[in-house]
Amino acid sequence: xxxxxxxxxxxxxxxxxAGAGAAGSQKGARATSRTSxxxxxxxxxxxxxxxxxxxxxxxASITAYILYKGALAASPELLSFVGDGVGIQLFxxxxxxxxxxxxxxxxGIMTGLFMAEYAGSGFFVAITRTCIxxxxxxxSIIVGLFGFLVFIQMTHSKWSLWAGSLSLAIINVPLIARxxxxxxxxxxxxxxxxxxxxxxxRWQTVTHVLLKASIPRIITGMILAAGRGFGEAAVLLYTSxxxxxxxxxxxxxxxxxxxxxxxxxxDTLSVRIWSLKTEGIAANSQQxxxxxxxxxxxxxxxxxxxxxxxxxxxxxRMLSGN
Amino acid sequence: xxxxxxxxxxxYLGRTLVTAFGLxxxxxxxxxxxxxxxxxxxxxxxxxxxxxxxLISSKWSPGEAGQSGSIGSAxxxxxxxEVSSLALLxxxxxxxxxxxxxAEVAPQRLSTTLRSVLEIFVGIPSVVxxxxxxxxxxxxIADLFHLNFGFSVLSAALVLALxxxxxxxxxxxxxxxATPNEYREASYALGSTRWQMIWxxxxxxxxxxxxxxxxxxxxxxxxxxxxxxxxxxxxxRFASSLLAPTNTLTAVITAxxxxxxxxxxxxxxxxxxxxLLLAISLLFxxxxxxxxxxxxAS
Numbered sequence: 356x357x358x359x360x361x362x363x364x365x366x367x368x369x370x371x372x373a374g375a376g377a378a379g380s381q382k383g384a385r386a387t388s389r390t391s392x393x394x395x396x397x398x399x400x401x402x403x404x405x406x407x408x409x410x411x412x413x414x415a416s417i418t419a420y421i422l423y424k425g426a427l428a429a430s431p432e433l434l435s436f437v438g439d440g441v442g443i444q445l446f447x448x449x450x451x452x453x454x455x456x457x458x459x460x461x462x463g464i465m466t467g468l469f470m471a472e473y474a475g476s477g478f479f480v481a482i483t484r485t486c487i488x489x490x491x492x493x494x495s496i497i498v499g500l501f502g503f504l505v506f507i508q509m510t511h512s513k514w515s516l517w518a519g520s521l522s523l524a525i526i527n528v529p530l531i532a533r534x535x536x537x538x539x540x541x542x543x544x545x546x547x548x549x550x551x552x553x554x555x556x557r558w559q560t561v562t563h564v565l566l567k568a569s570i571p572r573i574i575t576g577m578i579l580a581a582g583r584g585f586g587e588a589a590v591l592l593y594t595s596x597x598x599x600x601x602x603x604x605x606x607x608x609x610x611x612x613x614x615x616x617x618x619x620x621x622d623t624l625s626v627r628i629w630s631l632k633t634e635g636i637a638a639n640s641q642q643x644x645x646x647x648x649x650x651x652x653x654x655x656x657x658x659x660x661x662x663x664x665x666x667x668x669x670x671x672r673m674l675s676g677n
Numbered sequence: 678x679x680x681x682x683x684x685x686x687x688x689y690l691g692r693t694l695v696t697a698f699g700l701x702x703x704x705x706x707x708x709x710x711x712x713x714x715x716x717x718x719x720x721x722x723x724x725x726x727x728x729x730x731x732l733i734s735s736k737w738s739p740g741e742a743g744q745s746g747s748i749g750s751a752x753x754x755x756x757x758x759e760v761s762s763l764a765l766l767x768x769x770x771x772x773x774x775x776x777x778x779x780a781e782v783a784p785q786r787l788s789t790t791l792r793s794v795l796e797i798f799v800g801i802p803s804v805v806x807x808x809x810x811x812x813x814x815x816x817x818i819a820d821l822f823h824l825n826f827g828f829s830v831l832s833a834a835l836v837l838a839l840x841x842x843x844x845x846x847x848x849x850x851x852x853x854x855a856t857p858n859e860y861r862e863a864s865y866a867l868g869s870t871r872w873q874m875i876w877x878x879x880x881x882x883x884x885x886x887x888x889x890x891x892x893x894x895x896x897x898x899x900x901x902x903x904x905x906x907x908x909x910x911x912x913x914r915f916a917s918s919l920l921a922p923t924n925t926l927t928a929v930i931t932a933x934x935x936x937x938x939x940x941x942x943x944x945x946x947x948x949x950x951x952x953l954l955l956a957i958s959l960l961f962x963x964x965x966x967x968x969x970x971x972x973x974a975s
Binding site for chain 1: 684687688690691692694695696698699701702703705706707708709712713716771774775777778779782783791793794796797798800801802803804805807808809811812813839842843868869870871872873875893896899900901902903907927930931932934935939948951954955958959961962965966
């Protein structure tokens with residue numbers, strides 16, 4: 356926060372110094388070169404403002420375009436949970452991300468715990484760290500193909516929600532692991548010492564004290580992971596499939612067309628946009644995709660803003676608690 | 678005895694558990710490498726093609742159902758490189774300017790807002806970018822250059838550039854903001870203007886971070902499948918110009934993995950391409966590590 360203030364202050368100071376004729380700055384502080392340097396500075400500043408305005412305008416117009424097209428396409432029929440209705444994909448998206456978080460959270464938190472408290476600084480940690488890093492930057496189509504190979508081909512099963520959610524979990528585990536590790540490391544050392552002094556074991560300290568203090572940040576990370584999951588498509592194409600056959604009147608998780616059955620195939624909003632492009636045979640496929648895109652970015656925006664707001668609030672509470 | 682049991686319950690059990698999870702992540706990563714490497718090797722082992730044919734030849738007519746054909750994938754490899762490097766070329770100057778604006782030029786309130794906006798845009802799904810490209814950019818390019826179709830290298834590069842801009846900007850901004858404040862103060866004290874300070878001091882100090890952002894952007898562009906596949910035109914020949922369609926590794930894998938038979942030559946080549954894609958992605962990760970280690974050392 357003080358960065359800008361200090362910068363502005365020193366800038367004023369520098370200008371005063373330059374005005375007083377501080378010699379020997381660059382190659383001779385002759386009046387001509389100083390004016391030209393000032394002119395160049397003005398021009399550069401102007402260019403930055405223009406570029407920034409262009410960039411912001413671009414992003415804003417894209418968002419506005421998607422939302423506008425989505426609003427145009429919205430109709431009760433397309434918003435429904437039957438036929439071409441996007442409601443089916445909306446449900447699939449949320450349900451699939453929920454299922455994947457059930458796997459991501461324990462694995463990610465445990466890995467983060469290991470990295471923060473038990474790993475030390477040996478060879479094995481270096482390997483684990485490299486692996487997490489590698490996992491987090493793999494192209495999602497690669498993870499999708501791995502999921503396709505292991506969860507579909509090798510088990511001789513059909514495209515399913517669980518295969519999709521497990522593959523998505525692979526993508527998000529590094530994020531949660533890193534968030535957990537960072538959060539645990541930022542817990543004050545005195546918490547640890549206090550707990551050990553009270554006779555708790557290291558594991559008890561880690562789970563009862565450090566992990567508890569880290570929960571706010573882990574939750575923020577979870578929301579972020581969910582937001583990322585909503586938009587993933589390349590991972591899901593060949594794991595959870597490109598179609599869904601559901602009946603929203605049947606909530607028995609064991610029946611093959613029940614929305615809750617994790618063994619059915621399911622297309623999410625983003626996969627639907629892709630499949631409409633590649634095999635868009637329906638007359639209104641353009642409208643469906645427009646609507647799906649609008650709902651998708653709304654979902655992503657809400658989660659992204661939500662995680663930021665929550666993070667800020669939890670941080671404030673923690674700060675005031677100290 | 679009892680105390681040992683208690684110690685086991687309160688300490689060793691948990692330690693074993695988390696270590697197992699750490700190990701699991703390692704096994705998972707190695708598993709991905711192993712499985713894709715194994716699947717990708719079938720082209721060369723079962724069908725006896727040479728690696729040079731795969732990498733250098735552009736003769737593409739892989740066999741279905743037990744037959745054997747030509748598997749030259751140069752078109753896709755060049756296509757991927759072409760599209761992602763062009764995207765990088767377009768995105769880097771813009772992102773860098775934006776990063777400098779946010780970190781150095783903009784008033785603080787604007788700067789904080791812009792940072793949040795950027796982070797939100799990093800999260801926009803790539804399919805949405807592809808969809809916009811398909812609905813707006815492709816017809817626009819066809820109109821502008823009087824083409825029959827706007828599917829082209831240029832369309833794909835523009836879509837990717839738009840997609841990676843927030844990523845590069847975000848990383849570069851953090852890196853600029855992380856340079857010590859003394860640098861700025863010393864520079865101003867020597868009488869330099871803001872632009873001189875940015876150009877001669879800040880940018881130089883932040884270079885490792887900026888490079889990391891650029892490589893991250895390149896990796897994202899290279900590995901992006903759907904957004905590219907939607908606008909590249911998927912024509913299996915070299916692009917004669919920026920306005921011609923071609924194909925990329927990711928696009929050809931995505932489009933054909935589902936409709937080729939498992940174990941056929943066609944299908945196996947796609948797995949080989951996936952393995953190649955994985956290898957190149959790992960190379961990018963390695964590059965980032967080297968850059969950031971250099972940055973720490975200096």
